[in-house]
Amino acid sequence: LKVDIEKKKTMFKRNHKEKHSIYYSTSKIIKDYTLSAVMLGIGILVAYLSHFIRFNFLAFDFSLFTLVYLIYKVKYRFVYLVTILLSLANLLHGSPSWIGTMVLSLNNLFFVSMVILFKKLFIPKTSKFRLNLCVLVLSSFLTIVFNVIMNGILYTPLYWYTFKITPTLNFLEVQKIYKSHP
Numbered sequence: 001l002k003v004d005i006e007k008k009k010t011m012f013k014r015n016h017k018e019k020h021s022i023y024y025s026t027s028k029i030i031k032d033y034t035l036s037a038v039m040l041g042i043g044i045l046v047a048y049l050s051h052f053i054r055f056n057f058l059a060f061d062f063s064l065f066t067l068v069y070l071i072y073k074v075k076y077r078f079v080y081l082v083t084i085l086l087s088l089a090n091l092l093h094g095s096p097s098w099i100g101t102m103v104l105s106l107n108n109l110f111f112v113s114m115v116i117l118f119k120k121l122f123i124p125k126t127s128k129f130r131l132n133l134c135v136l137v138l139s140s141f142l143t144i145v146f147n148v149i150m151n152g153i154l155y156t157p158l159y160w161y162t163f164k165i166t167p168t169l170n171f172l173e174v175q176k177i178y179k180s181h182p
Contacts, residue, residue: 032075035078036078036082039066039082042066043067044063044086044093046063047063047089048093050063059100061090063086067086067111068115070082071112071115071116079112083108087104099155099159103150106150110143110146111139111143114143115135118135119132157169157170157171160174
């Protein structure tokens with residue numbers, strides 16, 4: 001077998017500059033892995049430290065900032081991978097409830113997806129700061145709307161079912177129970 005060395009070299013030199021190329025430069029892949037791993041570590045640390053900032057039952061998680069940074073620096077598959085691994089880390093380091101981790105995970109995945117979608121739709125390659133800020137604000141607003149809807153349909157019935165307040169997960173039945181015993 002004779003392998004064309006020049007062809008192999010050019011295959012790995014193709015990167016995102018070619019519009020529909022399936023090959024990426026090896027240095028870009030290594031850079032994406034490394035940056036994703038570093039930001040995952042920082043995200044886990046920030047998520048852990050965020051659990052000490054509480055207001056009664058409400059806890060804040062500032063690890064989303066690491067995901068936003070990754071959206072603009074690495075390929076999107078790495079962002080989703082870090083989002084999922086960060087959610088698993090939240091579950092493993094002592095989250096009080098798996099439901100809270102699920103809520104946080106769904107919100108983070110929805111937010112990341114909205115930022116990526118709007119970034120692809122509205123921002124050209126030469127991105128402007130104002131456009132990026134608009135994308136983040138719009139994605140945040142849509143995530144809040146998503147969270148409000150899911151809170152009524154899934155999150156609250158799931159919490160109440162878990163704590164044996166209601167016998168069902170059906171949000172219509174939970175609403176009837178709530179009306180009779182607010």
